[in-house]
Amino acid sequence: MIPEFLGYAFMQRGLIAGAAIAIICSLMGTFLVLRRQSLFGDALSHMAFGGISVGLFTGIYPLWTAYAVSILGALGMTKLRKSTKISGDAAIAVLLVSGFGMGVLLISATGGFSIDLFSFLFGSILLISNTDTILVLIISAGLTISLVMLRKQLLHFTFDEEQARVSGLNVDRLNYVFVAIAGITVITSMRLVGILLISALIVLPNITSMLFGKGFKQTVTASISISVFSVIFGIILSYYFDLAPSGIIVMISVAILVGALAAKYFGIIGKSMPIQRAV
Amino acid sequence: MKALEVSDVSISYNGNLAIDKVNFDVNEGDLLGIVGPNGAGKTTLFRAILGMQNYTGTIRMFGLEGKKYHALLPLIGYVSQKVNFEQNFPATVSEVVAMGLLPEKILEKSQTILQKSGFNWNRVYKKINKNSDKILEALKAVNLESLKDARIGQLSGGQLQRVFIAKALVKDPILLILDEPVTGVDVETQTKFYNIIKKINDENKITMVWSSHDLEAIAKLANRVACMNRKMFFHGQKEEFFSNEDLLKTYTESAMQMHMHHH
Numbered sequence: 165m166i167p168e169f170l171g172y173a174f175m176q177r178g179l180i181a182g183a184a185i186a187i188i189c190s191l192m193g194t195f196l197v198l199r200r201q202s203l204f205g206d207a208l209s210h211m212a213f214g215g216i217s218v219g220l221f222t223g224i225y226p227l228w229t230a231y232a233v234s235i236l237g238a239l240g241m242t243k244l245r246k247s248t249k250i251s252g253d254a255a256i257a258v259l260l261v262s263g264f265g266m267g268v269l270l271i272s273a274t275g276g277f278s279i280d281l282f283s284f285l286f287g288s289i290l291l292i293s294n295t296d297t298i299l300v301l302i303i304s305a306g307l308t309i310s311l312v313m314l315r316k317q318l319l320h321f322t323f324d325e326e327q328a329r330v331s332g333l334n335v336d337r338l339n340y341v342f343v344a345i346a347g348i349t350v351i352t353s354m355r356l357v358g359i360l361l362i363s364a365l366i367v368l369p370n371i372t373s374m375l376f377g378k379g380f381k382q383t384v385t386a387s388i389s390i391s392v393f394s395v396i397f398g399i400i401l402s403y404y405f406d407l408a409p410s411g412i413i414v415m416i417s418v419a420i421l422v423g424a425l426a427a428k429y430f431g432i433i434g435k436s437m438p439i440q441r442a443v
Numbered sequence: 444m445k446a447l448e449v450s451d452v453s454i455s456y457n458g459n460l461a462i463d464k465v466n467f468d469v470n471e472g473d474l475l476g477i478v479g480p481n482g483a484g485k486t487t488l489f490r491a492i493l494g495m496q497n498y499t500g501t502i503r504m505f506g507l508e509g510k511k512y513h514a515l516l517p518l519i520g521y522v523s524q525k526v527n528f529e530q531n532f533p534a535t536v537s538e539v540v541a542m543g544l545l546p547e548k549i550l551e552k553s554q555t556i557l558q559k560s561g562f563n564w565n566r567v568y569k570k571i572n573k574n575s576d577k578i579l580e581a582l583k584a585v586n587l588e589s590l591k592d593a594r595i596g597q598l599s600g601g602q603l604q605r606v607f608i609a610k611a612l613v614k615d616p617i618l619l620i621l622d623e624p625v626t627g628v629d630v631e632t633q634t635k636f637y638n639i640i641k642k643i644n645d646e647n648k649i650t651m652v653w654s655s656h657d658l659e660a661i662a663k664l665a666n667r668v669a670c671m672n673r674k675m676f677f678h679g680q681k682e683e684f685f686s687n688e689d690l691l692k693t694y695t696e697s698a699m700q701m702h703m704h705h706h
Contacts, residue, residue, distance in 0.1 A: 198529060198532060198533075200529075316541075316542070319534070319538075319542060320542040323528055323529075323532060323534065323539065323542060324526055324527075324528055324542075326495075326523070327521070327523075327526075327542070327610075328542075329495065330493050330494075330495070330516065330517070330519070330521050331517045331543070331545060331614070332516060332517030332545070332549055373533075374531060374533045377533045378533070378535060378592065378594050379533065379534055379535035379537070379538050379592070379594070380533055380534045380535070380538050381538070382533075383533035
């Protein structure tokens with residue numbers, strides 16, 4: 165017997181697009197979290213807010229302007245950071261406020277907050293169209309393939325940048341490619357949980373899986389599983405209880421993290437993670 | 444054949460000479476011990492050899508310089524004094540060693556360059572087909588095969604350095620540079636470590652440059668010694684260094700002075 169919610173096309177689209185987004189967010193997020201740039205996703209999404217406002221202001225489809233502004237902003241910031249030695253967290257702050265500032269300015273000029281804008285801010289996965297679902301699937305597939313192909317280099321680079329450089333890796337180029345991947349991931353994913361909550365999807369499943377994942381492969385697999393579960397379960401719950409899917413998805417991820425922390429604290433899982441390092 | 448020739452290399456930071464016209468060479472198969480106090484410029488010198496530091500003078504590897512030399516850089520195994528990595532990094536020991544595997548494209552290109560220079564590159568790990576077997580062999584060389592599935596953060600300092608040596612070994616390095624690899628490790632661990640280094644040098648015939656404060660270990664393991672403090676003030680056979688009382692006295696005194704200065 166098919167559950168009732170699967171009978172609706174909007175639910176099918178939401179679940180499919182949601183699962184794809186869950187996969188790319190956690191996959192890309194693994195590297196962001198390990199690079200101690202958890203908030204980079206937030207900065208990108210605030211740039212995206214600026215980008216959307218440019219679209220609403222100029223009449224260009226806001227998603228395209230969001231892609232352009234956040235990727236250009238992020239690449240520019242990466243370059244600036246390299247040449248001016250601004251620290252990582254400060255660079256993130258600069259990116260975040262300049263994006264959001266631009267958004268506020270342009271939106272006031274356009275005539276205030278609209279429904280469109282709200283759907284970007286808080287997510288609207290259940291309003292996603294057929295075309296957009298296909299777009300999300302194609303972009304997600306592209307991002308997943310890129311990340312899988314680059315996984316060895318990204319892992320080495322993330323683990324020890326100097327050694328990666330010594331072994332002949334073009335670290336600077338890899339860094340730009342990764343920033344672009346991060347940008348595309350965030351903009352593609354905004355639909356699901358919105359600009360304000362996108363970081364949750366990037367960071368939470370990864371932190372959880374790092375608590376007990378032994379190796380990298382295991383951690384990534386666990387993170388993707390947690391992420392997909394949170395999104396699917398969240399969308400289903402939102403259908404039955406008529407609540408905002410973004411809020412439920414994020415709260416499920418938080419609950420899983422808290423549960424894992426508790427399990428670890430009581431010694432149920434996590435033997436592989438060092439509490440205290442042997443000397 | 445000379446694995447490495449460093450001629451008149453000088454390096455300055457903001458107008459201060461960190462390395463002053465240093466000359467030394469390393470023969471194929473050597474285990475060269477570089478001694479010198481803290482701040483003597485050993486790490487800076489290594490960074491120059493690794494192509495990460497600008498310098499004046501010439502550095503040649505197997506007689507090659509310039510572009511060809513740069514093409515060989517990925518084949519230098521380098522274990523630095525301290526690796527700053529995220530303690531909770533979710534990677535197993537095997538996964539870290541796997542990072543050392545170079546793409547076959549780079550290896551083939553280097554092979555061609557090396558053949559033309561007349562160097563017979565003994566690629567131990569090429570003969571092994573599966574990557575997982577290569578990794579296991581490299582871990583065996585440093586006596587860590589039992590920890591292959593352990594998470595990297597669980598290891599002690601001495602074990603970690605051995606993992607990094609395995610990571611350097613797995614690509615069949617043409618030169619292995621160890622920058623004070625056992626600083627801050629207890630004596631027993633050090634001894635084990637030294638035996639491993641000796642074994643790798645003897646059995647895998649890997650040329651090594653190894654910097655250390657530990658004169659005793661150098662006396663035991665190295666066949667040649669270089670002694671530096673910004674300038675190179677000795678470079679030659681081990682026996683010559685250790686039989687020269689004046690040299691030893693100068694070294695010990697300058698090391699002591701630097702030591703006091705640092706504390």
